[in-house]
Each structure stands twice: as C-alpha cells, then as structure tokens.
Amino acid sequence: MSDVAYPRVQSHLARLKLPRMAECVDIVAQEAAKHDWTYLEFLDQLLDTEVSARYERDVAMKTKLAHFPFAKTLDQFDFSFQPAISERQIRELATLSFIANGDNVLFLGPPGVGKTHLAIALGMIAIQHAISVYFTTTVDLLDQLHRDAKEDRLDHRLQTLCRPRLLIVDEMGYFPLDRMAAQFLFQLVSRRYSRGSIILTSNKSYGEWGDIFADQVLAAAILDRLLHYSTTINIRGQSYRLREKRKAGVFTELAELQKEA
Numbered sequence: 704m705s706d707v708a709y710p711r712v713q714s715h716l717a718r719l720k721l722p723r724m725a726e727c728v729d730i731v732a733q734e735a736a737k738h739d740w741t742y743l744e745f746l747d748q749l750l751d752t753e754v755s756a757r758y759e760r761d762v763a764m765k766t767k768l769a770h771f772p773f774a775k776t777l778d779q780f781d782f783s784f785q786p787a788i789s790e791r792q793i794r795e796l797a798t799l800s801f802i803a804n805g806d807n808v809l810f811l812g813p814p815g816v817g818k819t820h821l822a823i824a825l826g827m828i829a830i831q832h833a834i835s836v837y838f839t840t841t842v843d844l845l846d847q848l849h850r851d852a853k854e855d856r857l858d859h860r861l862q863t864l865c866r867p868r869l870l871i872v873d874e875m876g877y878f879p880l881d882r883m884a885a886q887f888l889f890q891l892v893s894r895r896y897s898r899g900s901i902i903l904t905s906n907k908s909y910g911e912w913g914d915i916f917a918d919q920v921l922a923a924a925i926l927d928r929l930l931h932y933s934t935t936i937n938i939r940g941q942s943y944r945l946r947e948k949r950k951a952g953v954f955t956e957l958a959e960l961q962k963e964a
C-alpha cells in the first residue's frame with residue numbers, strides 16, 4: 704500500500720465504524736500477499752473479521768440480557784442417561800422452527816431430570832441465531848409482576864416481556880399460585896400467544912395444574928393458550944443430580960424427598 708493509501712484506508716474504516724477491519728487490515732494484507740489471494744479473496748477475509756467480531760459481540764450482549772442462571776449446551780446433555788427423552792425430538796427443537804412459528808415448548812418432569820438444562824441449551828442456540836431470549840423463574844416473574852401492578856406499570860412490563868422472541872419461564876408448579884398470579888400469567892400468555900415462543904418447565908403434569916392454580920377456569924384458559932401451538936416433552940426419568948448420591952448409597956432418602964417435591 705502506498706504511503707497515502709494506508710492512512711486513508713484507516714480513516715475510511717474509522718469513519719465507516721469498522722474498527723475490527725482497521726485492526727486486521729495489515730495482517731490480512733500480508734496473508735493475501737503470502738498466499739497470492741485474489742482481490743475478492745482478500746476483501747472476503749477482511750470483511751469476515753468485522754462480521755465475526757460483531758457476531759461475537761451480539762452473542763455476548765444477548766447472553767447477558769437473557770439472564771441465564773448458568774450456561775448449559777446441548778452437547779453437555781447426556782441423552783443416554785435419560786432414555787425418556789427423544790434425542791431426535793430435541794434436535795428438531797434445536798432447529799428453532801418452533802420459534803419461527805411462535806410455538807411453545809413445555810418440559811415436564813420431576814426435579815433433576817434436565818428441564819432447566821435443556822431450556823437454557825435451546826436458549827443459547829437461539830442467541831447464536833440472533834434471537835433475543837429472556838430467562839426467568841415463575842417466582843421471580845410473579846414477584847416482579849406483583850410489584851409492577853402496585854406501581855401501576857404492569858402494562859409496560861407485559862409489553863417488555865413480549866419483546867424477547869423466546870421467553871423461558873422456569874419452575875412452574877413448585878408453589879401454588881393465587882388468583883392474581885394466575886391473572887398475570889394469563890395476560891402474559893395471551894399477549895405472547897402465537898407471536899412469541901415460551902419455553903416453560905414444570906414438575907407438574909397437566910392433570911396436576913389444577914393444584915397449582917386456585918382458579919380452575921383460569922388454569923384451563925392458560926393451558927389452552929399455552930398448548931394450542933406447542934410441543935410437550937415429558938421426562939419421566941431419574942434425577943441426574945442424584946446420580947452421584949445414588950452411587951454413594953444415600954439414594955433412598957433423597958428419592959423420597961424427590962417424590963414429595
């Protein structure tokens with residue numbers, strides 16, 4: 704590059720807000736000379752540095768906004784431990800067509816079988832495909848909505864909760880929900896209905912949802928909307944958390960606790 708061209712390229716890249724290209728142009732130009740790249744190959748490689756950097760930034764930002772309690776991937780999931788789960792069905796979900804269609808996914812099963820793990824893993828795949836995700840537990844969600852209702856900003860919060868294309872609501876059913884909580888959930892599910900996907904996890908089967916909600920009519924209305932366009936994954940397996948404990952012989956006591964949960 705001539706003496707004039709180099710500072711001009713740098714200043715153009717700065718003005719066009721392409722900092723990664725500005726950083727990499729020297730090394731990519733050297734590589735191009737070394738490997739005798741065509742002009743197009745050079746341009747392709749240089750553009751790729753900027754696009755990759757932006758992608759990584761976007762993934763990092765979306766992951767932060769998602770508020771996952773921990774990071775888990777599908778590769779970390781041991782399907783052989785949980786034969787109740789169809790790996791094909793989970794891989795199908797990982798194609799994210801359910802998000803494209805605004806469908807919901809429900810993971811049902813006892814504690815420790817991997818419901819939260821799979822929900823987060825799907826969330827992380829979604830983020831890799833530039834899809835916005837928000838993770839919350841039922842308890843945190845309802846606490847927040849109760850506070851919002853008191854401060855007269857429930858509507859605004861519901862709007863905010865409709866923004867992420869995938870909303871993960873973890874741990875439905877560990878506590879009974881009063882009428883007001885049921886109304887909040889009904890509003891949320893109705894607003895997102897066929898627009899934005901929800902992944903919901905629960906330790907209760909649908910038949911037991913009546914026990915979660917004080918109001919049976921609302922429970923039925925929520926389920927109706929959630930299930931209309933949905934996939935249910937029933938995990939009737941053993942707790943992965945208890946695996947080590949089982950090996951150590953303290954299984955019986957914990958298994959009893961699990962049954963009660």
Ligand code: ADP
Pocket residue numbers: 775779780781782784785812813814815816817818819820821904943944
């Ligand atoms: P749940 O939400 O059903 O109570 P989690 O998803 O929180 O269970 O799983 C409990 C722990 O066990 C997590 O650390 C999770 O990563 C791990 N785990 C559960 N099932 C599996 C599995 N089949 N393969 C690998 N790790 C698993």
Ligand code: MG
Pocket residue numbers: 815818819820873874904
């Ligand atoms: Mg869980």
